[in-house]
Amino acid sequence: MSSKDITLKDIFEEIPYRLSRILTPAPIKELLPTNFPSTELRVDFLARLEDESVLHIEFQSFNDPNMPFRMLRYYLAIWERYPNSPIKQLLVYVGNRKLRMKSKLRLRNLTFSYEMLDIRQIDCNVLLESPDPMDRLLACLCRVEDEAYLIEKLIKTMEGMNEEERKAYLLKALTLTELRPNLRIRFTEEVRHMPIVVRPEDVRLPKRKLRKDILYRLGLEEGKQIGLEEGRHIGLEEGKQIGLQEGKQIGLEEGLLKSAQEMLIAIIEGKLGYVPEEIANRIREIKDVEFLRSLAKKLASTSEDVMQVLSTELRIS
Structure with a gap:
């Protein structure tokens, strides 16, 4: 289970006041167990509403072409446990790319559907x-x-x-x-100046992603970090920490620049599935953090041809 999934489950265990009223068609009466041991399935959120229906909410952070089949499996497991209750299903998409999943499944002898919401609505x-x-x-x-x-x-x-x-x-x-x-x-x-110490293990990212993450980048350069105990040099590896606390900002500018460069490269990789070496090298030559952020934001939201945008913005023929 990813850190994002764990966080969303933690949040919904406390039933967010206003969002629950947006997502649920009736007030929540009680939370229900989310695990189904006989099938080894676990849903994200399950509750009985005051109208006696059962509401299942699933959070999805990427476009999964098999989502209708997954939702059908969840439906059958819920129905087996609560056969006398109407079942309502909602898929809440929280990903960053455009929502492309289907909410219906049509097979030879079966038609199945569920509600779907992009949380950015x-x-x-x-x-x-x-x-x-x-x-x-x-x-x-x-x-x-x-x-x-x-x-x-x-x-x-x-x-x-x-x-x-x-x-x-x-x-x-x-x-x-x-x-x-x-x-x-x-x-x-x-x-970053808040008096809170955040360690890499707290962020719960895989090492390959941690090295690209801004928290890691802010404290890079041989383990230099942002303001921990009056700017002491404490590294990232083997218990060394990233500090988000007031003090000397060692390596901050370089960390921000590298973070912006890697973030842009990661977005290009997400869009194209790869990053041309010429473009990666050109990005690492750029020292303007604001330009890198602006280009990353444009690429993240554009519907234009990515290579055409890059050629124009980076002046690559």
């Missing part, structure tokens, strides 16, 4: 104004028009928490924003 401000901290956290995944305002609200939410609560909340935010790379860069820059 929800205005993040609806959740940011909620009194529930978990709603504000999930706003990261929704449609964001003003990133600065969203980050301000998240930071303000953490102000009333104790140190452990702040750390847990920050880690959830960092995990969810893996799905929104541009927001993650900006959010990490804003919270």
